[in-house]
Amino acid sequence: METREPVYLETHRRGLLQAKIDAASDILSRCTLCPRNCLADRHHGELGRCRTGDRPVVSSYAPHFGEEDPLVGSQGSGTIFFTHCNLYCLFCQNYEISHGGEGEEVSVEDLAAMMLYLQKRGCHNINFVTPSHQVYQILAALPLAIKGGLHLPLVYNTGGYDALGTLRLLDGVVDIYMPDFKFWDPQVAGDFCSAEDYPEIARQAVKEMHRQVGDLSTDANGVARRGLLVRHLVLPDGLAGTRGVMEFLAREISPRTYVNVMGQYRPCGRAGEHPTLRKFLTVLEHEQAQQLAREAGLTRLDRREKLFRWL
Numbered sequence: 001m002e003t004r005e006p007v008y009l010e011t012h013r014r015g016l017l018q019a020k021i022d023a024a025s026d027i028l029s030r031c032t033l034c035p036r037n038c039l040a041d042r043h044h045g046e047l048g049r050c051r052t053g054d055r056p057v058v059s060s061y062a063p064h065f066g067e068e069d070p071l072v073g074s075q076g077s078g079t080i081f082f083t084h085c086n087l088y089c090l091f092c093q094n095y096e097i098s099h100g101g102e103g104e105e106v107s108v109e110d111l112a113a114m115m116l117y118l119q120k121r122g123c124h125n126i127n128f129v130t131p132s133h134q135v136y137q138i139l140a141a142l143p144l145a146i147k148g149g150l151h152l153p154l155v156y157n158t159g160g161y162d163a164l165g166t167l168r169l170l171d172g173v174v175d176i177y178m179p180d181f182k183f184w185d186p187q188v189a190g191d192f193c194s195a196e197d198y199p200e201i202a203r204q205a206v207k208e209m210h211r212q213v214g215d216l217s218t219d220a221n222g223v224a225r226r227g228l229l230v231r232h233l234v235l236p237d238g239l240a241g242t243r244g245v246m247e248f249l250a251r252e253i254s255p256r257t258y259v260n261v262m263g264q265y266r267p268c269g270r271a272g273e274h275p276t277l278r279k280f281l282t283v284l285e286h287e288q289a290q291q292l293a294r295e296a297g298l299t300r301l302d303r304r305e306k307l308f309r310w311l
């Protein structure tokens with residue numbers, strides 16, 4: 001059971017936060033914040049693949065009750081949905097936000113105010129959704145939020161395409177990492193998000209995240225305080241490579257990794273262009289994926305997969 005304060009408070013007290021903000025700001029001048037390595041000068045109007053400059057761009061912020069139970073608790077997870085993405089899966093379920101750019105540019109003061117608003121609403125955490133390309137903005141807003149009394153753990157809710165150098169900047173800042181592990185096969189990753197290196201990048205990223213925060217730990221009410229949760233969206237016809245992902249998590253991360261084997265795939269975005277992605281996932285395919293997770297030795301599967309099977 002975990003009760004300690006979020007790590008960023010200690011990092012801030014020790015005066016280490018500003019160095020992280022400065023380092024992230026430097027990276028933005030020739031952006032290598034994520035593995036796309038665009039080299040865009042985001043401080044001076046150049047845009048890379050993520051089409052985001054140096055100000056936060058936010059689609060929405062609100063208490064959210066559709067996340068995993070340890071994040072939702074009784075009061076909800078305080079989600080802040082960032083606009084754009086560094087991955088751009090063609091079947092994205094938030095296509096208008098990621099590809100379409102739905103959202104508004106705001107200031108870091110606004111972003112800090114959003115965090116404090118969500119805390120005031122009683123949320124258990126601040127859940128940054130699709131944060132990989134806006135790490136600088138998060139870091140820059142954090143001291144303002146701390147000054148305003150922020151004391152909730154931060155959730156880094158990412159597609160899993162994260163650079164190691166950027167993750168190391170978040171060491172001592174993020175308490176809860178929730179990456180996707182989307183694809184095991186480089187060719188599938190290349191076809192669906194133009195990132196053949198995704199599987200290797202995601203393996204390295206998940207290892208680094210686990211090194212920083214360990215397995216998921218919760219408070220007396222079962223609410224997440226620190227640790228790693230991994231999401232895996234099962235795709236039709238085995239395209240996500242579920243067996244490889246589950247065996248990696250069990251053997252190279254921990255059999256106690258908290259994993260959500262997600263069965264809600266439906267064709268979105270440009271999925272209709274691909275003969276397999278055009279299909280819906282069947283109940284049998286989802287059951288088989290869950291079985292692969294259990295066979296791999298994973299012992300903490302998200303509760304809702306059981307509810308799904310009882311339907």
Ligand code: SF4
Nearest residue numbers: 031034037038048050
């Ligand atoms: S964060 Fe954006 S600009 Fe920077 S490397 Fe990634 S996609 Fe390119």
